[in-house]
Amino acid sequence: MSRDWSLLLGMLLALLACVLLWVLHGALMDQPGPRLADLAAANVPYSGVSNPVTSVLLNFRAYDTLLELAVVLAALLGIWALGPAVPGFQPSGPVLASMVSWIVPLLILAGGYMLWVGGHAPGGAFQAGALLGAAGVILRLGGDPRAGLPDETMQRWLAVAGTAVFTLVGLALAAAGEGFLTYPTDWAKWLILLIETAATIAIGVTLAAAYVGGRP
């Protein structure tokens, strides 16, 4: 791209940025309209968890989260469809190897803690899944060509686990007459925990497998 075009583009985008800033400023300084926050905060006690973000994610807007898990799964399927993974790296030296053997169990432990703590403080399935995925990335960097993942069939089952459990819970609730993904208050905590556990494993496996970057 020539220099003149680049300059023109820069000026136009600076203008766009100013317009966006002005709009945002106007929208925020204006008297704020009714927001979902009050509705969400009022319903947190009935959602089965006490962390408002988790209750929005897994209860009030569970559809979003279900579809998000489907998006993550679709991305992994796309990566797998592109062919086999490139071979792994050479085995690591003793320093890196011992660090890996220390950090991976710690990451898995921290992932489990994150999953549980999501009920009442910041945390939850995505953070825990990201930690599990990070454990996979570290294993792969340390020389394990499969990033610590099980064999192909098992990987496929684990990767769909999140979406499958989520959908099955939703359908079971619909069959029980509650409506799709409308949890009864008494069971909400355990249903959310079940879904989050499956989602954590699925996200961790998916991220690690995406890092491997090819069909197992």
Place this chain on the structure above:
Amino acid sequence: MILFALGIWSFLSHEALLRKLIAFNVMGGGVFHVFIAVAYRGDTAPPDPVPHALVLTGIVVAVSATALALALGGRAQDAADHD
């Protein structure tokens, strides 16, 4: 907002795929920051959880989309090398 504008500029003006991807993620980062800031409801009230949940969802989607784009880009590079 500045991050968003910088990201668009970089996305449009650089040719390399990797740079475009990074630029796209910078754009996304700008949007996420705006969302988190919008959740502020004054010093006394707790922040609005809905935008926070949306950002959390968005981050995971952005990561997986980036992974897919990287795999596609690498594959396209391989194909171009073989020709």
